[in-house]
Amino acid sequence: KNQVEQSPQSLIILEGKNCTLQCNYTVSPFSNLRWYKQDTGRGPVSLTIMTFSENTKSNGRYTATLDADTKQSSLHITASQLSDSASYICVVSARSSYKLIFGSGTRLLVRP
Amino acid sequence: DGGITQSPKYLFRKEGQNVTLSCEQNLNHDAMYWYRQDPGQGLRLIYYSQIVNDFQKGDIAEGYSVSREKKESFPLTVTSAQKNPTAFYLCASSMSGQVSYEQYFGPGTRLTVT
Numbered sequence: 001k002n003q004v005e006q007s008p009q010s011l012i013i014l015e016g017k018n019c020t021l022q023c024n025y026t027v028s029p030f031s032n033l034r035w036y037k038q039d040t041g042r043g044p045v046s047l048t049i050m051t052f053s054e055n056t057k058s059n060g061r062y063t064a065t066l067d068a069d070t071k072q073s074s075l076h077i078t079a080s081q082l083s084d085s086a087s088y089i090c091v092v093s094a095r096s097s098y099k100l101i102f103g104s105g106t107r108l109l110v111r112p
Numbered sequence: 113d114g115g116i117t118q119s120p121k122y123l124f125r126k127e128g129q130n131v132t133l134s135c136e137q138n139l140n141h142d143a144m145y146w147y148r149q150d151p152g153q154g155l156r157l158i159y160y161s162q163i164v165n166d167f168q169k170g171d172i173a174e175g176y177s178v179s180r181e182k183k184e185s186f187p188l189t190v191t192s193a194q195k196n197p198t199a200f201y202l203c204a205s206s207m208s209g210q211v212s213y214e215q216y217f218g219p220g221t222r223l224t225v226t
Binding site for chain 1: 116152153154155156157160162168170171200202204209210211212214215216217218219220222
């Protein structure tokens with residue numbers, strides 16, 4: 001069964017600190033993996049999208065990694081800011097499929 | 113100003129009433145989607161449309177209906193047959209229905225049924 005699992009479910013860090021969010025998936029055959037940021041009560045906004053051949057992709061202070069062999073991805077946030085407080089959703093798609101498989105998200109709270 | 117708009121942002125209905133959620137995009141995208149988001153769960157696909165006048169059921173289509181008469185519009189009707197309609201509803205669009213294309217999301221509509 002195609003699944004995406006994220007950990008931790010929630011995380012609290014102090015402003016200025018770094019953090020890493022994890023994503024494990026069992027989607028096959030793999031097409032691409034995306035990370036979205038979703039502010040409370042808003043729609044998700046794309047941070048990165050990676051295909052099978054990409055190991056790392058950055059978007060400002062956000063860096064996503066992908067290990068297609070172990071089917072794991074991580075999202076690293078550097079020098080966190082209060083505005084990073086949001087849910088981060090890992091999304092995986094399979095080749096020859098119309099559908100995206102969504103993880104349940106990691107809720108990040110950055111405290112001053 | 114391009115993007116996806118959903119209206120209204122908040123919607124309240126009595127049980128037994130049908131309600132229609134609006135989704136409009138001016139990105140000239142062919143594909144449009146409706147998702148439902150519940151606390152602690154990943155987004156679940158309700159319906160999707162890859163082209164005008166065509167749409168397909170997603171994973172949780174029961175109790176919902178859609179139409180796609182215009183490229184830019186994909187309204188979702190939540191019928192009285194939907195047993196647990198209170199949720200956050202998200203509309204998305206992409207250039208094509210292929211999963212390699214980016215999906216852009218609207219701001220969402222929070223529906224509360226009492």
